[in-house]
Amino acid sequence: MRYSELLLPTLKETPTEAEVVSHRLLLRAGFIRKLSSGVYTYLPLGLASVRKVEQIVREEMNRAGAQELLMPMVQPADLWKESGRWEKYGPELLRFTDRHNRESCLGPTHEEVITDLVRREIHSYRDLPINLYQIQTKFRDEIRPRFGLMRGREFIMKDGYSFDATEEGAEATYQKMYDAYQRIFKRCGLSFRAVEADTGTIGGSFSHEFMVLADTGEDTLAICKHCDYAANMEKATVKQPVSLDRELLPLQKVETPGKRKVGAVCEFLGISPEELVKTMVYLADGDPVAVLVRGDHEVQPVKLKNMLGAVEVELADDKQVFETTGVPSGYLGPINLNIKIVADLEVEGIKNFTIGANEKNYHVQNTNLGRDFKVSQVGDLRQITEDDPCPDCGGDLELTRGIEVGHIFKLGDSYSKALQATFQDSNSEEQNFIMGCYGIGVSRTVAAAIEQNHDENGIVFPLPLAPFQVIILNLDPKNEQITGAAESFYNQLQQESIEVLLDDRDERPGVKFKDADLIGIPYRITIGKRFAKEGEVEVRMRKDGLIKSLSPDEAVAEVVNTIRAEIKAIRD
């Protein structure tokens, strides 16, 4: 492609709307333009990167035995009513009626449609397992779209669905998809981890999120430095603490004037936060619950939600705390508290800890769970920390940020039951399909790749996702000798099936350098006055800025060989 003919509107300045780096760079590098909130046009370069991801996904899904199909985006309400999700899905589902007053929606996901298809077409265990996927634009009317392609309302997604005759079969399929996802993200050239995800009500270890590691990620992960353990903070289990063996001391009420925060109380009493227990009030579906955690720990709301079986938990504010307990926040404690109390595991282990006295300006020391108060449940409720040992191997943990680009899930028979999707097993008995679903945010993967790979000059694409592999800079289009050489490079590289962009614009060299860096093409060949004088061109790597001065023949060989080697290495 010739730059002079390409729609590639790069920007010197960042539009104010863009806050995160991938969004800024996608706009500046001329990859996307916004049409409305969370809805973007992919310009030629942006689309090229999206296609790269799609192609890798396709190849690996096909290799894993899945088949591609394409389902409608517009879906009838009836199907969603049948699965019960027409009511359950909420306002994220964009609904509308057509001219015949038929209710429809834009597909945010396709469990209903695929299950409907399979129940019509598959009737025998002999045809199982079957694994179907599509790559398609999804629409979810997100509450708050943000970060450009990271969370759009309209986005490109690969969604796959598997149907098995047995649990064991479904688990094997799950494993296949897990392996395929590992290959996909490796082939994208990204640094990532598969983490155990919260399975909510279904339980078990059959949900993994694939997280691209990037400081700007929305999720925090706990990963082990020694073994393969990696988990989302919501899921990361904390090891059972050791119970301290100490003599229990008598309760002692102490005055703590104006000391509400853990730090202030500890300083005032000369104790450490490990010897104090905080009482946090949450509203679980509107009902107040006191949650006890050690002073230096934080409550993990998702764990709390799962323990209580609540739909939504929310930290109560000071006003709500006072209204429900009659105690000003800061002096709350579990003794004689009039609301439900649950405690983190750790609280069981500590002896003689300090708590609020349920009275302004007072705390109570030497408190002990069981002796002085009771709780209705004890469990893992706190956020894991870097000081905790790995739950698998006991090694050191590290907390890092990640961006969720893929999610695989064993669904079981919930959808096949709801939609009465059955097949006959070898005993001629009707069985529900055992399903799994597997998603990849294709457009988000491009954004995540940029979040992970950029510098102050722009995007630094991993080779497999770059819209072009090589950019040739003709620094002096008016010089026949230089232009001739540039054209010759362009032709030769194209003949070698290298994806190449020729910057043939009548622009100053500086402009071309800046743009080449900004759009992040991995290899750059510069032809300028050094070629006119010494017959040498320059090959530069975007990643590390390494420059080699080579003769034209050497340069072509260098670029072709390195690119082929790199692609091969990633593929194998």
Added chain:
RNA sequence: CGGGAUGUAGCGCAGUCUGGUAGCGCACCUGAAUGGGGUUCAGGGGGUCGGAAGUUCAAAUCUUCUCAUCCCGACCA
């Protein structure tokens, strides 16, 4: 939906407090020079000041309503 902010040329902004007929940089068009890290000079085009209503002799500026966008929370590929 709750909290915060912003809407003035394609992009980045000034002008708003204190009302007086809209400006700067970049980008764009014309011409010339320049040609290895966003070059320079000269000339030029482009604006319902987000929208509506109101106050006023006069509104980008004051008032009210409204729409849109962005950031922080709950949700998710």
